[in-house]
Amino acid sequence: MNQDYIKADKWCIIEEGFDKENVKSSESIFSIGNGAMGQRANFEESYSGETFQGSYIAGVYYPDKTRVGWWKNGYPEYFAKVLNAPNWIGIKIYIDDTEFDLATCKKVSGFKRELNMKEGIYTRTFQAVSSNNVEIEVNIKRFLSLDIDEVGAISYALKVLKADAKIAFEPFLDSGITNEDSNWDDKFWNTTKVSTSHNRAFIEAHTMKTNFETCTFMQASLNYNGKELPGVQSEKTETYVSLKFEQKVKANETLTLTKFGGYTVTRNHVANELVTAANDALDKASSLGFEGLMQTQKEAWASIWEMSDIVIEGDVKAQQGIRFNIFQLNQTYLGTDSRLNIGPKGFTGEKYGGSTYWDTEAYCIPFYMATKDDKVARKLLKYRYNHLEKAIANATKLGFSNGAALYPMVTMNGEECHNEWEITFEEIHRNGAIAFAIHNYYRYTGDYSYIPEMGLEVLIGISRFWHQRVNFSKDKNKYVMLGVTGPNEYENNVHNNWYTNYLAKWCINYTLTQLTKVKNGYPDDYHRIMGKTKLTDRECDKWRNVADNMYFPYSKEFGVFLQQDGFLDKDLVKVDELPKTDRPINQKWSWDRILRSPYIKQADVLQGFYFFEEDFSLEDLEKHFDFYEPFTVHESSLSPCVHSIQAAKLGRMEQAYNFYLRTSRLDLDDYNKEVEEGLHITSMAGTWMSIVEGFGGMRVIDDKLSFKPQIPNQWKAYSFKVNFRNRIIKVTVTAKTASFELSGSKEVSIRVNGKKVELFPDEIVTV
Template sequence: MNQDYIKPDNWSIIEEGFDAERVKSSESLFSIGNGAMGQRANFEEYYSGKTFQGSYIAGIYYPDKTKVGWWKNGYPEYFAKVLNAPNWIGINIEINGENLDLAKCVSVSNFKRELNMKEGIYYRSFNAKMQNGLEIAVKVTRFLSLDLDEVGVINYEITILNSDAKIVFKPYVDAGVHNEDANWEEKFWEPISVENLSHEAFVTARTFKTHFTATTFMQNTILVNGSAQNINPVISEKTADKIAFSYEVSVGKGQTASIQKLGGYTISMNHENTVEAAKKAIEKAKHIGYNQLLEDQKTAWAKIWEMSDITIDGDVKAQQGIRFNIFQLNQTYLGKDSRLNIGPKGFTGEKYGGSTYWDTEAYCIPFYMATKDQQVARNLLAYRYNQLDKAIENAGKLGFTNGAALYPMVTMNGEECHNEWEITFEEIHRNGAIAFAIFNYHRFTGDYSYIPEKGLEVLIGIARFWHQRATYSTYRNQYVILGVTGPNEYENNVNNNFYTNYLAKWCIDYTIEQINKVQNEYSGDYSRIMSKVNLDDVEISHWKAVADNMYFPYSEEHDVYLQQDGFLDKELVKVHDLDKSQRPINQKWSWDRILRSPYIKQADTLQGFYFFEDHFSKEQLEKHFDFYEPFTVHESSLSPCVHSIQAATLGRMEQAYTFYLRTSRLDLDDYNKEVEEGLHITSMAGTWMSIVEGFGGMRVKNNALHFEPRIPKEWDGYSFKINFRNQILKVAVQQNETNFSLEGETAIPVFVNGKEVLVEPNSLVTV
């Protein structure tokens, strides 16, 4: 059974009723972020029940020393942990001498959480009867400002329902945090200083080893019935890494006391003096004031939604799902800082570590290209160019030479830090996704300048890697690629994974093509790059020999490319014949059993058909889809979206719709029973693709947008916007027609089911 406590709503994620068993899941689902920082939806007040405390700052990490049973040459020395950052949201509450703790109250009623995605604001409210007989109503509003991205805001209101009371607010800042997933129980933060000034406090701490400094700050205002009180704080606790204030307020029955707390982080990546920067951030926020900060938040989110929203009519769960995905993507990364990237859990949990995987290039770039301006996608490409030297170093550690580059599976600074052998050193297809993203960026934006400026050097490093990684087989008289893991991580150390071999060939061919183009059209860049990378025609001819003679495993009997050499040796029992009690197999089976099974974690051969759709006929896609999908358990978050797109392409709308719901509600309905660890941020971009590329059928061919619109029978209509080459095209699909409108200066041709249609600015075209 999937969880189903989230109430369907077009614009909000809503939970009603307090259930201690759901707290950790909700902490993930109601997470908030603003691109620079984020946090799980932990309670502000003390909670003695099960909770997973988590606050995170973009770009700050800790190199947690690798822990393995048997050290192998080439292992990364550390795993980059996404750091649990100091906690600034804490506000302990004492009423008539008793601590407020939802786990200990006599009763909790009218409990409600709401994440308003339209406005980027998180609300929580409840009534509670405490052990001392007091009855209270609590309302909390929290948001992380998009405009002042170092600042978060909390408004915590308590109304006493049945008598007069003495309320003590105890706001604190605490750097004494630890990561649940630390390998060696190490502390990651070293306290530097604790300062306070009137209603403000500053705790400065530095990460061990990486030496990032962060000042975590707070500023508090106490109000009774909405008017500010002149109450000075008492310092109730002060240690090397924590400070707590105490404000005592007397209120009558029916009166409301509240604390407005500003908090957040200033970090050494952006400031020389983080304490002074924190004081300025507080000053700025105080000057704007709580009410205006709230209004500014709504305006900033309205601007994001204006471009990135997808509307779905007639299916609330589908609508809620896609908005949740788009909302979380924007909370995680806004494209303002090219040092940052899109971590698979964003700001919602610690699992996976690192700030970038191949997910960014394969799944996220299309979303950011189409819903922001192209500079955001260019920043994501520049991120990899800036780490090219490290990619060459990573390859060197494994014995590759001559500038061959192997991009890391997981990284923070370009250095490989993932330490599961079968993934770190065998899942090399990630290199191909990075080259594909360069191709995809040029195809979509028409901006070629990135390739001569930066991209070609990346492509050359990647082509060199593939040339060296391939082995000439005298037995086959072809080049093979041995000992790899494809996207399907349920097969390790296999030979000739179709997707990997196909990518390798394509990467080399594409790189040679770009070298020729740059030579002919950008001779200055060509000379600069060739002298820098020391490349000549002889080396290129060696690459070409590999690409031209690459081996692809193929079954004549099934008329399909084989996922890898040994796939047909397996006992080919389809998923629908697998006992339901055995699922998910990654939680029920031994790894040994999984590796011998035919079960596919995510699209593998079909991932190749997704990337290179125009290399294959629709008949070939159908054959491969029908062969592989029945063996696919979709236990990777990245799987349902690719299958949804391909099912739609094949006109199988029911299947496409089922996969769409699964990808869009993966976390909301907790399909994989792991949402309490955090959300699947990067797969959320795949959800966006399943509507735009799947149902909308959007492709870019020969510098023009093509659509093959389809619509699930469950929907009355849907719409999305595409920023295509600085012109914004809106596409609205109904059951019997599709409408196009353009916000831009000049008319653009679009192709609908192969027929050209001219869309003029500010006029509606109906097909």
């Protein structure tokens, strides 16, 4: 497979030439979504080559029963699978009664895919000689509407070249689909009704176990020489329905099939009104027509880019990378529904179950706070508050009590549904990321109301967990944390992971501070919460004792905190001394060998230095960066962005730039040789952070926005916008200057390189 086949372009993702080896990778890279549903870039027409069919509906999942050899108490009952939903995009094509298939064509030329990120439109064009020797030219456009988010639209134009031919289009719906990723090969969908009405068709189906009821729908019309041709119902089975359009076409004339399709779901509608809702959505789409709906799409994306775009001058690959990341983040989550969250693969694949991870709090919230408004980030935090009772239930299953809360490593509805015990039971640092996000949200937005309304209850549950999770070591005369897995998942069941211990201490202290603040400033909320949680001063004193006496492993020899006890017992061979044939180690080495090695999957100690940088000096960071980065293999998508930010802070711009390029083009260049499984959506927010927090040096210090701008040598300039407390600030950085422009009606005071700068509306200040 050719890794580097995507053409460099500022606004588009482009593939030229048909290569069967690239089909599954391109299906991921050219995926489209609109926050409510998503679609891999599968061909509309039949394709007998290797393909990974994927259509997805936000929030619809199946609880696939856990499959393990040895059941342990507390094990998750199931792994939540994002479901491959019924296929609405399909169009069978027959040329002189022979089915058209790119895999069997005698010749394919001029093949080109293009994902126009500026407008949210995916196109595919090619010429082909079919297996029965008919020459055709095809031009396809597809998008998922942001305005009518239950609807997707396809325009499929086919021109016959050289000789007349009979062409038949059969647009179809199919609910007889399977998941690539299934524990027991269960049937995930049950189809209850298949129906047609004129040029429309509907499949009503529900998920097994979770019973999400859906209606998959379509409307199709065929245009030939300016006339709309009627179609007829062609085939109907228990799980399939198609319409048929047939026409004798003269040489050099074009047939255009327009297909609207999509899903209505009981998450948004009453069950017996799904078909009615589908008809309403189709009425809206058809009243606009394909071109009209496409125009609303362009306008909707223009509005998104107006705020979230990052412009880079002088480096096309870097520009393409960041826009691809921003585009995919906006396709996955737009902040319109607090019941939804951001899955690591978004709508591009099934790996990881499409569920919520700690990635949202650690990486995604900063992006949404700065490029949307505080309401969107608040919804992501409300999602966790809504799941607090289940987080308490998750902790109870593991033997915790008194309202201790352990948020799940992976979830769709608040229940833990991750199947690997060393992650499920031990990667408990995810609790701390949720507490940190509450702090980060208030620090950035200035909106304290979330804490008395919801956040304090979450913090209390998390602090209770940490208090119960530690042991007191008589030998060390300190509290220790045994049997954990830190962010470095290449170390399982370790004792005293520094990052986890530090998070626990910080969480307890932060909670105690917020208790005092809410007691003094929000007495009604305070009494409500105390009544609900039964928290006492005596319990708080016990928490404080744990935080004050937490143990942190430290090496006097190297002058660094140790990732965990025993880290120095390893054979400390640096990554650059490893043979290239051993990389990536997660695909080349046994798990036993990995666990005994010093190699770090992603930022661990350095993740703590990123979160709590105000607690450490620049010299501390430098010492720890120089010690740990040489052992880091960056085999997690979440790793390069943190290292890029830290390298930039240390003024190592060449290293920061290389890490940035890796995180921004992780999927486009398929660094991990796995892009065909789907994209790395949550780490894409880290790419945004690499520029804004890394190169731009953006922080909130003493309640003020602060910048320390730098620029990579490879760039002429870059610019970005942030929404800070409802003030839009545009930052432009060149090799010599940094300029700041404020939109809105109120002035704001910021700091640039430690000095105070006053910004006034519609004025540019250059430093």
